[in-house]
Amino acid sequence: MIRIAIVDDKITNRRIVADKLSRHPVFTILFQASDGEDFLSRMKDCREDQQPHIVLMDIEMPNVNGITAIATASSLYPEIRFVVLTIFDDEDKIFNAIKAGACGYLLKEESGPVIADMLTNLWESGAGPISPSIAYKILQMVQAPLAPASALNNSTEIFHLSEREKQILEMLSQGFEYKDIGNKLFISANTVKKHCINIYQKLHVNSRAQALRIAYTKGLI
Amino acid sequence: MIRIAIVDDKITNRRIVADKLSRHPVFTILFQASDGEDFLSRMKDCREDQQPHIVLMDIEMPNVNGITAIATASSLYPEIRFVVLTIFDDEDKIFNAIKAGACGYLLKEESGPVIADMLTNLWESGAGPISPSIAYKILQMVQAPLAPASALNNSTEIFHLSEREKQILEMLSQGFEYKDIGNKLFISANTVKKHCINIYQKLHVNSRAQALRIAYTKGLI
DNA sequence: GCATAGATTATCCAAATGGATTATTGATAT
DNA sequence: ATATCAATAATCCATTTGGATAATCTATGC
Numbered sequence: 001m002i003r004i005a006i007v008d009d010k011i012t013n014r015r016i017v018a019d020k021l022s023r024h025p026v027f028t029i030l031f032q033a034s035d036g037e038d039f040l041s042r043m044k045d046c047r048e049d050q051q052p053h054i055v056l057m058d059i060e061m062p063n064v065n066g067i068t069a070i071a072t073a074s075s076l077y078p079e080i081r082f083v084v085l086t087i088f089d090d091e092d093k094i095f096n097a098i099k100a101g102a103c104g105y106l107l108k109e110e111s112g113p114v115i116a117d118m119l120t121n122l123w124e125s126g127a128g129p130i131s132p133s134i135a136y137k138i139l140q141m142v143q144a145p146l147a148p149a150s151a152l153n154n155s156t157e158i159f160h161l162s163e164r165e166k167q168i169l170e171m172l173s174q175g176f177e178y179k180d181i182g183n184k185l186f187i188s189a190n191t192v193k194k195h196c197i198n199i200y201q202k203l204h205v206n207s208r209a210q211a212l213r214i215a216y217t218k219g220l221i
Numbered sequence: 222m223i224r225i226a227i228v229d230d231k232i233t234n235r236r237i238v239a240d241k242l243s244r245h246p247v248f249t250i251l252f253q254a255s256d257g258e259d260f261l262s263r264m265k266d267c268r269e270d271q272q273p274h275i276v277l278m279d280i281e282m283p284n285v286n287g288i289t290a291i292a293t294a295s296s297l298y299p300e301i302r303f304v305v306l307t308i309f310d311d312e313d314k315i316f317n318a319i320k321a322g323a324c325g326y327l328l329k330e331e332s333g334p335v336i337a338d339m340l341t342n343l344w345e346s347g348a349g350p351i352s353p354s355i356a357y358k359i360l361q362m363v364q365a366p367l368a369p370a371s372a373l374n375n376s377t378e379i380f381h382l383s384e385r386e387k388q389i390l391e392m393l394s395q396g397f398e399y400k401d402i403g404n405k406l407f408i409s410a411n412t413v414k415k416h417c418i419n420i421y422q423k424l425h426v427n428s429r430a431q432a433l434r435i436a437y438t439k440g441l442i
Numbered sequence: 443g444c445a446t447a448g449a450t451t452a453t454c455c456a457a458a459t460g461g462a463t464t465a466t467t468g469a470t471a472t
Numbered sequence: 473a474t475a476t477c478a479a480t481a482a483t484c485c486a487t488t489t490g491g492a493t494a495a496t497c498t499a500t501g502c
Contacts, residue, residue, distance in 0.1 A: 076396065162447090162448065162449085164448075165448095173430070173434055174297075174299075174430075175426065175428055175430045175431030175434055177428070177487095177489090179488095188450075188452085190450085190451055190453090191449070191452095193489075194450080194451080195449080195450095196489085196490085197489095197490065197491065200490080200491095206491085207396055207458090207489085207490080208429070208489080209393060209394065209395075209396045209429055210396030212430060212433050213394060213396055216433075216437040383478065383479085385478075385479070398459090399459080400458095408479085408480065408481085409481055409482080411480085411481055411482055412480050412482095414459075414460080415479085416479080416480095417460085418460065419478095421461095427461085428459085429459075
């Protein structure tokens with residue numbers, strides 16, 4: 001039984017996909033979420049043995065978009081496979097999603113059997129649904145470690161951290177505590193703390209260790 | 222003025238190197254340490270603007286050996302350059318030191334001018350002293366990301382973490398707190414905490430964030 | 443000009459963390 | 473058989489952290 005979660009801001013879209021999947025008895029629709037924010041908060045109070053195996057995620061959504069949601073959740077829940085659900089084949093967005101941690105993508109208008117086939121294949125063999133053109137771009141990215149920060153290291157932007165916040169996250173990763181950072185930056189420890197809490201909110205986590213996990217695994221530092 | 226620290230368990234060795242360097246007015250011998258343990262503890266109460274620029278480190282030492290000391294300190298103090306001081310050209314040990322974060326090595330019997338030249342060059346151009354055969358091994362390591370955990374990922378061993386400790390460090394990195402980990406492993410949160418404190422001692426740090434930095438940057442997880 | 447966002451600071455409070463210490467058990471090694 | 477080590481657990485205590493809330497000040501943009 002493959003547990004699925006569907007994240008899309010349009011209820012009709014969610015229903016269409018859910019319908020397609022419900023014809024196949026291997027799938028259970030665990031829950032549906034209306035945006036990235038909603039999804040992340042549902043994941044937080046989700047028992048670990050009841051987490052989805054696969055999450056189908058729309059990209060364009062209010063509050064927290066699909067890219068950011070995948071970037072956050074794929075760090076926090078490394079077991080879960082994230083598949084982007086798109087209407088059209090927007091290579092750049094999908095490419096960003098892959099970098100954020102998605103394992104592939106599906107077109108919404110794909111037929112029920114095709115979707116079911118792709119997802120069971122993902123479940124059984126671990127191979128995510130990826131088009132040849134995207135696959136080639138990824139290959140290039142991996143084969144060119146010479147390429148500067150540009151390709152791999154600009155994930156900071158998708159979390160919308162301010163310069164000050166990036167700076168403080170960096171210092172957190174170096175093991176400094178509030179008052180150390182305050183001393184170095186000539187600001188109060190209270191301010192540092194406030195920045196940290198803001199950072200956690202942007203990363204949708206609630207501890208330093210979780211923030212650092214995202215920072216390290218997504219190359220924010 | 223280049224600030225130097227010398228770490229060697231034999232006082233005569235330290236004195237010889239210190240003498241060679243003191244003939245060149247660019248160098249200041251900041252301090253000497255008698256082993257890795259001693260070195261790390263001196264670093265802890267070392268004002269940041271008074272840290273050494275370059276550390277000359279022997280490998281074979283009691284308490285904490287040079288490899289472990291470099292692995293720890295190069296994570297905690299990324300600005301500092303570590304140069305291994307060896308008597309003979311033991312490729313394997315040097316290679317391990319490079320993996321741990323050393324930027325090169327020097328033979329102890331090298332003449333004063335040669336050592337001075339190597340170190341000023343390191344200081345000015347960033348190029349550490351490395352022999353061609355070691356350089357080749359490093360090239361292979363970088364060019365073969367296919368190679369499994371063997372080459373890059375077995376740094377766990379140099380910190381002598383027990384299986385349980387590795388397991389708990391892993392869970393710490395996932396952002397779990399004491400009681401979560403206790404629940405998952407069916408042990409008390411107090412025990413988890415005890416393990417953590419033992420881990421910190423082995424990594425020579427005193428906070429979770431610092432331990433995670435070492436874990437991430439040295440591939441322990 | 444006014445709205446908005448970022449940076450700054452503070453206070454109160456509950457919870458988590460780090461450190462020191464002690465003790466028991468089981469396995470391993472000398 | 474005895475010493476050592478790893479894992480387990482508890483207690484006490486000081487410090488650090490996370491969260492909520494409120495306020496001020498400065499750019500920046502419309």
